[in-house]
Amino acid sequence: MPFAARAAGASAAKNACVPLIVTRDLRKVFRNAKRFPGALGALRGLFSPVYEDRVAVAGLSMEIERGEFIGYIGPNGAGKSTTIKMLTGILVPSAGEVEVAGIVPHRKRRENARNIGVVFGQRTQLYWDLPLVDSFELLRAIYGIPQDRYRRSLDAFIELLEMGDFLRTPVRQLSLGQRMRGDFAAAMLHEPPILYLDEPTIGLDVVAKEAIRTFVARVNREQGTTIILTTHDLADVERLCRRIVLIDHGRAIFDGPIERIKNEYGRERTLVVRFTETTSAPTIPGARLESVEGMTARFVFDRATQRVDRLVREVSDRYSVEDIAIEEPELEGIIRHIYTQGYAGEERSA
Amino acid sequence: MTTFAPYIEYARKAFAREATYRIELIAEIGSVVLRVYLLRSLWTALYAHNAAPTGLPLHSMITYTTVALLMSLVLEVDGTRVIREKLREGGIAVDLMKPIVVPFAYFSDGIGQTLLHAAAIVPSLLFALLLVRIDVPSLPVLAIFCCSLALGYGVNFFVNFLMNGVAFWTLETFGLQLIVRWISDLLSGQILPLSFFPGWFGRAVFALPFAAIYSTPLLVYVGIIPPAKWAAALAVQAAWLAATAGASFLLWRAASRRVVVQGG
Numbered sequence: 001m002p003f004a005a006r007a008a009g010a011s012a013a014k015n016a017c018v019p020l021i022v023t024r025d026l027r028k029v030f031r032n033a034k035r036f037p038g039a040l041g042a043l044r045g046l047f048s049p050v051y052e053d054r055v056a057v058a059g060l061s062m063e064i065e066r067g068e069f070i071g072y073i074g075p076n077g078a079g080k081s082t083t084i085k086m087l088t089g090i091l092v093p094s095a096g097e098v099e100v101a102g103i104v105p106h107r108k109r110r111e112n113a114r115n116i117g118v119v120f121g122q123r124t125q126l127y128w129d130l131p132l133v134d135s136f137e138l139l140r141a142i143y144g145i146p147q148d149r150y151r152r153s154l155d156a157f158i159e160l161l162e163m164g165d166f167l168r169t170p171v172r173q174l175s176l177g178q179r180m181r182g183d184f185a186a187a188m189l190h191e192p193p194i195l196y197l198d199e200p201t202i203g204l205d206v207v208a209k210e211a212i213r214t215f216v217a218r219v220n221r222e223q224g225t226t227i228i229l230t231t232h233d234l235a236d237v238e239r240l241c242r243r244i245v246l247i248d249h250g251r252a253i254f255d256g257p258i259e260r261i262k263n264e265y266g267r268e269r270t271l272v273v274r275f276t277e278t279t280s281a282p283t284i285p286g287a288r289l290e291s292v293e294g295m296t297a298r299f300v301f302d303r304a305t306q307r308v309d310r311l312v313r314e315v316s317d318r319y320s321v322e323d324i325a326i327e328e329p330e331l332e333g334i335i336r337h338i339y340t341q342g343y344a345g346e347e348r349s350a
Numbered sequence: 351m352t353t354f355a356p357y358i359e360y361a362r363k364a365f366a367r368e369a370t371y372r373i374e375l376i377a378e379i380g381s382v383v384l385r386v387y388l389l390r391s392l393w394t395a396l397y398a399h400n401a402a403p404t405g406l407p408l409h410s411m412i413t414y415t416t417v418a419l420l421m422s423l424v425l426e427v428d429g430t431r432v433i434r435e436k437l438r439e440g441g442i443a444v445d446l447m448k449p450i451v452v453p454f455a456y457f458s459d460g461i462g463q464t465l466l467h468a469a470a471i472v473p474s475l476l477f478a479l480l481l482v483r484i485d486v487p488s489l490p491v492l493a494i495f496c497c498s499l500a501l502g503y504g505v506n507f508f509v510n511f512l513m514n515g516v517a518f519w520t521l522e523t524f525g526l527q528l529i530v531r532w533i534s535d536l537l538s539g540q541i542l543p544l545s546f547f548p549g550w551f552g553r554a555v556f557a558l559p560f561a562a563i564y565s566t567p568l569l570v571y572v573g574i575i576p577p578a579k580w581a582a583a584l585a586v587q588a589a590w591l592a593a594t595a596g597a598s599f600l601l602w603r604a605a606s607r608r609v610v611v612q613g614g
């Protein structure tokens with residue numbers, strides 16, 4: 001067992017029935033002085049500032065149980081990072097309530113900090129000029145981790161994240177993938193019961209991504225660590241999360257298991273047919289031809305109204321067929337559809 | 351916050367980090383020695399033409415400027431500059447997400463930097479002694495000088511803290527920074543003994559916190575503040591320390607409620 005006992009913070013939430021993370025009508029409005037173009041505009045802004053409100057989070061309510069792995073997704077500017085910042089206590093909400101492990105984060109920032117680990121993909125918490133291990137030593141002092149426990153978890157991270165080769169290398173000489181592994185270890189050295197990951201796999205190659213995914217999946221499974229993952233890589237979500245919260249314009253437009261969003265949206269299936277000879281403009285009643293490429297044609301059909309066995313029979317009756325496959329929709333396609341067309345399901349069904 | 355361990359570690363890491371900028375430190379030593387030479391030439395020329403105010407003999411004047419330059423090696427460390435930088439880039443988030451009192455961490459970081467730069471005093475002094483001769487006062491004077499310097503260090507930290515803390519309200523503080531820097535260089539007594547300023551202006555500069563940074567320790571060193579006035583001079587410094595620390599505390603309390611973390 002690579003990890004030591006659960007961190008102290010878990011005791012903060014005495015009541016097991018209460019969700020670990022609760023937000024109620026959480027709002028954040030940024031107020032910024034409006035800028036006017038040109039030098040005169042700058043002067044005008046100096047003497048009679050005009051303020052502009054921008055609603056980043058517009059009444060978000062959600063409950064997250066211990067041990068969940070949440071995919072927190074939404075288009076650019078939807079308010080994901082802003083939500084995470086409020087959950088960490090570094091941003092004070094404009095309205096609404098937020099509670100993490102029984103603590104209101106922005107009121108007890110330091111107490112809350114002991115319960116959480118945070119990884120920001122585009123920002124590092126490591127000392128840029130010092131060897132990686134120096135940042136870990138600082139964290140040991142900050143969290144007051146006893147020496148033996150520190151050694152044990154550091155050894156575990158070195159093994160799991162394969163950090164042995166660059167532990168003594170200055171952080172600025174590390175590759176992005178190596179640095180991210182360092183950042184993961186740094187965020188989890190104190191064994192927090194809650195982990196916030198804000199685009200942690202951004203810019204990583206497929207191998208590094210896979211290593212990180214395997215690692216977080218394992219932490220969630222073996223430690224019961226509650227994880228909120230924000231990402232634009234839906235393969236991350238599909239692979240790791242059981243539940244997704246989809247937000248747009250600061251509002252949750254979907255909250256539920258991945259299967260449900262797939263069922264609601266993924267009524268369309270693709271029938272991929274490979275003919276034995278080149279066939280131009282093949283047709284099947286009840287299915288729409290999407291594309292033909294060489295001897296392969298792709299048909300789209302509605303799973304709810306069309307029976308697969310009938311379609312297969314139709315196509316093999318009409319043409320000489322070598323191979324048939326049915327493709328399930330990918331989460332990515334569904335999400336793209338929702339981003340562009342809007343969400344049509346009932347709002348925030350839990 | 352129950353222990354000092356995190357803050358001691360912050361200081362150690364800052365020391366190690368600064369130590370990686372070796373060239374910068376060497377350049378700093380060179381610059382101090384160069385300025386010692388230039389100011390010696392300047393004062394010698396001015397005194398030769400009797401253009402300088404009297405009351406301080408030439409060798410005391412040279413002692414004053416040389417010691418001031420050596421002091422600047424530690425007093426020019428600005429442990430709170432990171433506030434401004436981290437606010438602009440959003441890096442402050444990382445510090446705020448730790449179970450630490452953030453200003454304490456920055457203070458400790460400053461101490462770590464200072465300790466490394468303090469090491470540069472020794473070679474600077476040795477090189478300077480090749481160019482100038484400075485007076486070395488008696489042991490009690492040196493002891494009081496060190497106390498006064500420590501108080502001045504504290505005032506300097508909090509003045510910087512207040513200045514950089516303005517970034518919580520307006521992210522662009524460079525202009526302000528420049529002006530305050532200018533004023534503080536002149537009015538802290540780093541370049542010129544404040545006793546040179548005439549009339550009401552001369553009295554007014556002593557009523558500013560800047561005088562508590564360089565002037566008081568230096569005037570103790572060269573003996574313009576006699577032993578009878580030591581207690582009063584250090585009390586004024588302590589009062590400024592309390593005032594600037596109190597103001598910093600209030601600023602931080604107000605700021606942490608409105609901090610906006612950029613980026614993400």
Ligand SMILES: Nc1ncnc2c1ncn2[C@@H]1O[C@H](COP(=O)(O)OP(=O)(O)OP(=O)(O)O)[C@@H](O)[C@H]1O
Nearest residue numbers: 030054056075076077078079080081082610612614
């Ligand atoms: N410091 C700030 N000042 C003003 N507006 C801000 C600030 N930070 C964020 N916003 C605005 O709040 C909204 C939400 O931003 P946020 O960073 O939470 O989005 P996000 O969902 O994380 O997007 P992305 O996927 O691009 O990271 C955006 O419209 C953004 O412009």
Ligand SMILES: [Mg+2]
Nearest residue numbers: 080081082614
């Ligand atoms: Mg974001």
